[in-house]
Amino acid sequence: xRVVTVAGTRPELIKLAPLIPLLDARFxxxxxxxxxxxxxxxxxVFLDELDARAPDRWLDVGSSDPEALTVATRDALADxxxxxxxxxxxxxxxxxxxxxxxxxxxxxxxxxxGIRSFDRSMPEEVNRVRVDAIAALRxxxxxxxxxxxxxxEGYDAVSCPAVGNLVVDAWRRHRPLIDARPAPALxxxxxxxxxxxxxxxxxxxxxxxxxxELARVDMPILFxxxxxxxxxxxxxxxxxxxxxxVSEPLGYLDFCRAMSGxxxxxxxxxxxxxxxxxxxxxxxxxxxxxxxxxxxxxxANRLFDLARDTDLAGVAARAIAEHDARxxxxxxxxxxxxxxxxxxxxxxxxxxxxxxxxxxxxxxxxLEALRAxxxxxxRRDG
Numbered sequence: 001x002r003v004v005t006v007a008g009t010r011p012e013l014i015k016l017a018p019l020i021p022l023l024d025a026r027f028x029x030x031x032x033x034x035x036x037x038x039x040x041x042x043x044x045v046f047l048d049e050l051d052a053r054a055p056d057r058w059l060d061v062g063s064s065d066p067e068a069l070t071v072a073t074r075d076a077l078a079d080x081x082x083x084x085x086x087x088x089x090x091x092x093x094x095x096x097x098x099x100x101x102x103x104x105x106x107x108x109x110x111x112x113x114g115i116r117s118f119d120r121s122m123p124e125e126v127n128r129v130r131v132d133a134i135a136a137l138r139x140x141x142x143x144x145x146x147x148x149x150x151x152x153e154g155y156d157a158v159s160c161p162a163v164g165n166l167v168v169d170a171w172r173r174h175r176p177l178i179d180a181r182p183a184p185a186l187x188x189x190x191x192x193x194x195x196x197x198x199x200x201x202x203x204x205x206x207x208x209x210x211x212x213e214l215a216r217v218d219m220p221i222l223f224x225x226x227x228x229x230x231x232x233x234x235x236x237x238x239x240x241x242x243x244x245x246v247s248e249p250l251g252y253l254d255f256c257r258a259m260s261g262x263x264x265x266x267x268x269x270x271x272x273x274x275x276x277x278x279x280x281x282x283x284x285x286x287x288x289x290x291x292x293x294x295x296x297x298x299x300a301n302r303l304f305d306l307a308r309d310t311d312l313a314g315v316a317a318r319a320i321a322e323h324d325a326r327x328x329x330x331x332x333x334x335x336x337x338x339x340x341x342x343x344x345x346x347x348x349x350x351x352x353x354x355x356x357x358x359x360x361x362x363x364x365x366x367l368e369a370l371r372a373x374x375x376x377x378x379r380r381d382g
Contacts, residue, residue: 002029002081004007004031005023006034007032007034007055007084008092013050015088021053023086026343031078032056032080034061034073035061043150048139050210054290068094084349085107086111087110093256095139108135109342111139111163114147116152139161141333163341164226164336164337165333167333168331168333169337174256177253178253178257182254184222189263190220195210196226200286201228207236212216216311218243259279264284266286274292274293282316283302284301284302285304288303298328299322335361340357341358354367
């Protein structure tokens with residue numbers, strides 16, 4: 001069976017790193033990179049750091065434009081003629097893979113399906129919903145994501161198995177490399193900040209409010225800042241508070257090492273919310289909503305709307321003080337075996353058997369549910 005994995009951004013490469021070797025070992029596998037993050041040299045540095053193999057095909061689109069990505073991806077998929085297409089998350093490359101799969105009549109498996117913020121002003125949310133509508137199978141990261149797909153959007157539960165999130169697999173795979181990196185030169189306790197969304201850094205009033213709130217947090221805050229954010233700061237005539245330790249953007253391993261030693265994570269990133277609960281570190285999400293609602297329900301994450309809320313220092317202090325007393329310490333994103341479950345499902349297409357074994361995990365489907373999902377699809381021999 002010929003399987004194609006489509007990716008287009010550096011964050012996707014992190015989460016796919018545990019899955020790619022398993023696909024290579026079992027299938028005729030083609031790893032396709034669209035070039036949405038369009039510096040091949042930077043992508044290669046990233047792969048080298050993770051000791052991960054390079055994609056087989058580089059489309060080098062050099063843009064995040066949905067139309068350009070769709071045309072290039074569809075043409076590449078038509079040339080490869082896969083039996084199954086795997087796409088991950090909510091990027092424009094994922095949407096391009098979905099549209100290409102639909103036009104070519106090839107089954108698409110959407111990994112990380114069913115995540116919802118219910119905020120259609122976010123392009124990522126629109127992409128998620130559209131790709132889930134195209135997908136033959138929706139591989140949800142959590143039981144809540146499965147419930148959103150079935151209860152709110154009417155999909156059959158058998159087509160939406162909760163397999164876990166590859167972010168946990170990635171931490172298991174990369175943890176020795178992460179632990180070998182030097183710790184930040186900061187006295188504990190410290191916080192780590194990520195803040196990049198246009199709603200925050202492109203709005204001078206919100207950016208100024210954010211800096212004022214961050215200034216009151218009673219600890220050093222490590223902020224690996226993108227040059228674009230620095231340019232906005234200067235254009236708006238703002239200054240970094242004294243407690244923010246600004247650094248150049250960090251590589252993945254160094255950033256993970258910094259997170260693993262932090263007292264609290266302050267972020268507007270969805271991925272950092274997943275990593276925080278996987279590391280058992282309290283998190284404050286600097287947004288009015290989140291598509292990782294499980295983390296809030298479990299008391300591991302709190303929302304703080306930078307445009308309206310006040311007392312970020314108090315919210316962060318309570319997050320730290322109350323974190324260990326949470327009644328439910330479950331990681332909703334699974335046991336780090338999402339890649340094995342995805343491979344098992346693929347092996348069972350067309351009534352086949354799988355060579356993969358794994359233990360049951362709370363909230364995550366077992367082998368019989370994967371077999372039932374596989375049974376909903378026929379198999380084309382490549």
